[in-house]
Amino acid sequence: MSVLSIENLSGGYGEADILHEVSLEIDTGEIVVVIGPNGAGKSTAMKAVFGLLRLSGGSVHLAGEDITNMDPAQVVNKGVCYVPQTNNVFPTLTVQENLEMGAYIRNDDFRPRLLEIYEMFPPLAEKKKQAAGELSGGQRQMVAMGKALMLEPTILMLDEPTAGLSPIYRNEIFQIIRQINASGVPILMVEQNAKQSLAVANRGYVLVDGRNRTTGKGIDLLNDPEIAKMFLGG
Amino acid sequence: MDFINFYLIPGIVLGSIYALGAIGVSLVFGILRFANFAHGELMLIGAYITYSLIQFTGLHPLVVLPIAMLFTSLVALGIDHSFYKPFRASKSTIVIVASFGIALMARSAVQIIWGVDQFSYSPGRIQMPMVFFDTLRISPKHIWIVSFTLVLMAITHVILSYTRAGKAMRAMSDSAELARLTGINTENVVKTTWVLGASLATAAGVFLGWDSHLHSMMGFYMLLPMFAAAILGGIGQPYGAMVGGLIVGLAEELSAYPWIGENPLLSPAYKAGVAFALMIIMLIWRPSGLFRGRVF
Amino acid sequence: MDSAQAYGYMLYFVSLMTMGGIYAIMCLGLNIQWGFTGLFNAGIAGFFAIGAYVSAILTTAESSSHLGGYELPIALGLVGAMAVTAAIAWLVGLLCIRLRSDYLAIATIGIGEIFRLILKNEIWATNGARGIAKIPLPFETLSEPWNKIGFMLLVLAVVAVFYFLIERARLAPWGRLMTGIRENEYSARAAGKNVERFRIEAFVCGSILMGLAGGLTAHYIKFIGPGATEPLTTTFLVWVMLIAGGSGNNRGAVLGAFLLWGIWSFSEVLTGRLPAELAVKAAYFRIFLIGLLLQVVLQRYAGGILPERRPTTAQQSVEASSQ
Numbered sequence: 001m002s003v004l005s006i007e008n009l010s011g012g013y014g015e016a017d018i019l020h021e022v023s024l025e026i027d028t029g030e031i032v033v034v035i036g037p038n039g040a041g042k043s044t045a046m047k048a049v050f051g052l053l054r055l056s057g058g059s060v061h062l063a064g065e066d067i068t069n070m071d072p073a074q075v076v077n078k079g080v081c082y083v084p085q086t087n088n089v090f091p092t093l094t095v096q097e098n099l100e101m102g103a104y105i106r107n108d109d110f111r112p113r114l115l116e117i118y119e120m121f122p123p124l125a126e127k128k129k130q131a132a133g134e135l136s137g138g139q140r141q142m143v144a145m146g147k148a149l150m151l152e153p154t155i156l157m158l159d160e161p162t163a164g165l166s167p168i169y170r171n172e173i174f175q176i177i178r179q180i181n182a183s184g185v186p187i188l189m190v191e192q193n194a195k196q197s198l199a200v201a202n203r204g205y206v207l208v209d210g211r212n213r214t215t216g217k218g219i220d221l222l223n224d225p226e227i228a229k230m231f232l233g234g
Numbered sequence: 235m236d237f238i239n240f241y242l243i244p245g246i247v248l249g250s251i252y253a254l255g256a257i258g259v260s261l262v263f264g265i266l267r268f269a270n271f272a273h274g275e276l277m278l279i280g281a282y283i284t285y286s287l288i289q290f291t292g293l294h295p296l297v298v299l300p301i302a303m304l305f306t307s308l309v310a311l312g313i314d315h316s317f318y319k320p321f322r323a324s325k326s327t328i329v330i331v332a333s334f335g336i337a338l339m340a341r342s343a344v345q346i347i348w349g350v351d352q353f354s355y356s357p358g359r360i361q362m363p364m365v366f367f368d369t370l371r372i373s374p375k376h377i378w379i380v381s382f383t384l385v386l387m388a389i390t391h392v393i394l395s396y397t398r399a400g401k402a403m404r405a406m407s408d409s410a411e412l413a414r415l416t417g418i419n420t421e422n423v424v425k426t427t428w429v430l431g432a433s434l435a436t437a438a439g440v441f442l443g444w445d446s447h448l449h450s451m452m453g454f455y456m457l458l459p460m461f462a463a464a465i466l467g468g469i470g471q472p473y474g475a476m477v478g479g480l481i482v483g484l485a486e487e488l489s490a491y492p493w494i495g496e497n498p499l500l501s502p503a504y505k506a507g508v509a510f511a512l513m514i515i516m517l518i519w520r521p522s523g524l525f526r527g528r529v530f
Numbered sequence: 531m532d533s534a535q536a537y538g539y540m541l542y543f544v545s546l547m548t549m550g551g552i553y554a555i556m557c558l559g560l561n562i563q564w565g566f567t568g569l570f571n572a573g574i575a576g577f578f579a580i581g582a583y584v585s586a587i588l589t590t591a592e593s594s595s596h597l598g599g600y601e602l603p604i605a606l607g608l609v610g611a612m613a614v615t616a617a618i619a620w621l622v623g624l625l626c627i628r629l630r631s632d633y634l635a636i637a638t639i640g641i642g643e644i645f646r647l648i649l650k651n652e653i654w655a656t657n658g659a660r661g662i663a664k665i666p667l668p669f670e671t672l673s674e675p676w677n678k679i680g681f682m683l684l685v686l687a688v689v690a691v692f693y694f695l696i697e698r699a700r701l702a703p704w705g706r707l708m709t710g711i712r713e714n715e716y717s718a719r720a721a722g723k724n725v726e727r728f729r730i731e732a733f734v735c736g737s738i739l740m741g742l743a744g745g746l747t748a749h750y751i752k753f754i755g756p757g758a759t760e761p762l763t764t765t766f767l768v769w770v771m772l773i774a775g776g777s778g779n780n781r782g783a784v785l786g787a788f789l790l791w792g793i794w795s796f797s798e799v800l801t802g803r804l805p806a807e808l809a810v811k812a813a814y815f816r817i818f819l820i821g822l823l824l825q826v827v828l829q830r831y832a833g834g835i836l837p838e839r840r841p842t843t844a845q846q847s848v849e850a851s852s853q
Contacts, residue, residue, distance in 0.1 A: 050415065072414045072415050072417075073414060073417050073418070073419060073420075076415070076416065076417030077417060082415055084412070084415065087409050087411065087412055088412065089412075090404070090405045090408040090409060090412065090413075091408055092404060092407075092408050093401065093404055093405055093408065097401050097404075097405075100398075100401060101401060101402065101405050101413075101416055101418065102416060104398070104402065104416060104417055104418050105417040105418075147416070151417070263632075268632060269632045269633075269635065269636055271635075316825075317825050320829050321828075325631075326631065326632055327570055327631045327632075327635075328828060328832070330570070330631075330632060330635055331769060331773065331824070331828065332824070332825060332828050334572075334766060334769065334824075335766070335770075335820075335821040335822075335824040335825055335828075336821065336825075338762060338766060338817050338818070338820070338821040339817075339818050339821035339822060339825075341817075342814035342815065342817040342818040342821070343814075343818060345811075345814040346811050346814045346815060346818070349811075454762075458636075458639065458640055458643065461636050461640075462640075465633075465636070501651065503647070503650075503651040504647060504651060506643070506647060507643070507644050507647050510640035510641070510643055510644050511640075511644070513636065513637070513640055514625070514626075514637050514640055514641065517626070517629055517633050517636070517637050518625055518626065518629075521629070521633060
């Protein structure tokens with residue numbers, strides 16, 4: 001059974017639908033990436049899982065449970081953690097406080113987990129007391145991901161994790177994504193950076209104009225000439 | 235010495251009162267995203283509830299203050315549930331208009347229950363000021379007010395910086411959407427905000443009433459200076475509001491001082507206008523305030 | 531019902547229509563600012579006060595207690611009121627027009643209060659708290675009831691004139707541009723429109739009406755003082771009237787004004803019949819109820835009694851393309 005599946009999802013923010021019967025699924029242990037041109041609806045599909053969209057049809061299931069249209073707070077409680085592309089840290093809170101907020105719904109002692117996160121993201125350990133808004137783009141992204149991981153989620157959703165980052169940070173983030181996946185967390189990722197993301201992914205989906213276009217193994221999509229055409233080496 | 239006794243110290247006292255009110259305004263503005271025109275009325279209600287508690291128990295205002303805070307918080311939560319919650323997803327302009335109406339309702343409720351006469355917490359008792367160094371005159375009342383204000387600010391600081399609820403408040407002030415995505419129960423944060431804001435407003439109202447007297451328009455008279463202080467400090471920056479309150483209070487009192495020559499710099503009748511003018515200047519020149527708060 | 535009672539009711543009706551008409555003028559003004567352009571003006575009382583005092587000063591006789599002695603005809607007094615209000619509104623607009631709604635509300639209420647403070651404290655000009663009395667009233671040389679009926683008709687005529695003028699403007703390119711700016715500021719800017727200039731224009735036009743209403747009130751009551759421009763009643767009532775009547779459309783503005791004024795005034799009559807101790811408190815109870823009415827309207831009938839009819843997007847582009 002898949003960890004997360006989206007079936008024939010249609011919907012949008014206002015009156016017009018952005019997504020038209022989009023389907024995708026993520027199985028245990030996978031890294032699945034969603035790529036496509038700008039405006040293809042990739043981020044929108046992710047937000048749909050989190051109840052941030054007006055849905056006109058379709059459904060979302062988490063390990064068999066119907067979570068369509070559930071409130072974001074409820075979805076988080078089910079173990080889905082989402083890192084949005086922008087506004088993904090609390091800028092006036094310190095790094096430590098951001099991570100603590102990540103663990104907000106936990107009732108147990110999360111300090112061991114905090115140490116694990118600092119081990120995963122060493123640069124953050126030095127900046128515990130610094131306001132997250134003052135960090136560089138790459139470090140902020142680390143805070144955002146670390147925050148999401150505080151809950152030891154059953155699935156992690158990342159919206160363009162390397163957007164606007166320098167090549168060094170980009171590589172580091174992809175490394176970390178592999179690391180997280182290796183620790184057993186399936187990852188659904190939306191990316192503009194098609195080449196690098198397909199290289200780490202098990203499978204990929206291509207969305208165009210809010211619709212499924214192609215799907216396949218990461219390597220196959222990477223070597224597909226048509227996709228290469230679409231993304232001019234991106 | 236006149237400067238200190240009749241201008242500086244009243245300025246600090248007034249500034250403390252404004253600061254306590256402004257913290258609540260700033261927090262509500264930052265977390266609930268609207269300018270609460272009924273905040274002055276929370277001060278009013280708190281002050282009058284304290285008056286009744288004093289009548290009932292004969293205790294000192296500072297002693298009954300925590301109980302008054304509790305009652306005022308309940309009123310604030312009730313108002314939020316009935317009149318603001320329906321508009322959580324609406325444009326802020328609708329809630330502002332609603333809060334206008336709430337201010338009038340609260341004020342008239344006070345006028346119906348207690349009437350429009352002036353009241354005093356300690357009628358007939360005139361406190362002699364304590365004299366230091368032969369010339370410095372400070373009334374004990376003012377020492378209590380400023381000290382208690384510092385205590386309340388310290389408590390607020392502890393809440394915001396060291397408690398889970400306080401951090402959640404700051405988080406939600408940064409980004410309500412991210413807070414929701416993080417799983418934070420935003421309705422609970424809203425409730426905490428009202429309790430904190432209403433409690434501080436109660437203290438502000440009690441201190442004002444204690445320093446002068448109680449009358450049913452005091453909420454309205456405090457409203458714009460509190461907004462001025464909150465804007466000066468930066469919306470959503472409670473520490474900024476503390477500083478902003480002090481600046482507004484001092485500016486108001488010091489504007490009447492004869493800085494140049496013998497006459498007051500500004501006629502005392504226009505004291506109220508100082509806060510308004512400061513606020514408008516801030517809004518036009520630097521809406522994010524001195525401490526870079528949120529700009530809508 | 532005997533003839534004396536009937537006469538009394540008629541006079542009361544005339545006064546209702548007069549004051550209702552004055553509020554209708556203010557509502558039309560607020561509708562230009564808020565309904566058409568989305569400007570949150572919480573300082574209505576300030577502009578009302580300015581108009582009232584200017585007209586009073588221009589038309590009263592020489593007096594040692596306040597500025598005056600020009601003894602201009604009432605029409606000129608009102609024109610003067612509108613002109614001064616327009617100039618001040620233009621300055622305020624220049625300063626504040628870029629502010630977002632929350633901040634504009636706070637700024638305008640502050641500015642309104644500053645105006646009222648100045649009017650109250652510059653005693654040489656306004657006689658301070660004691661106010662200006664013996665303000666001339668149009669038609670006062672006529673006998674009762676014709677003097678009152680005459681003034682009522684004057685007010686209603688003013689309402690009608692401005693209603694038609696504003697309706698014309700609303701359907702003309704100017705009006706549609708205003709709605710366009712309100713709906714989608716970004717596209718309006720992208721189309722090269724000077725958004726600030728249009729907003730200031732709307733602000734000034736609306737304020738002119740408020741100043742005129744203030745002038746008319748000063749003449750009607752033959753007295754103006756700081757208490758008569760109590761911000762709570764003036765500003766808040768006008769807002770409730772517009773919201774209840776239907777903001778965004780002029781018919782709603784006028785309807786709301788007469789309806790709410792009727793309720794407000796009639797409730798005063800009712801509570802006046804109560805025994806003395808209750809009657810005092812009744813005044814506050816009326817305010818409480820108006821506040822509650824506003825909450826109910828906001829929660830249930832946000833569009834008001836006559837909600838704004840927006841043209842469909844297809845219609846809009848058709849109309850726009852025919853310009």
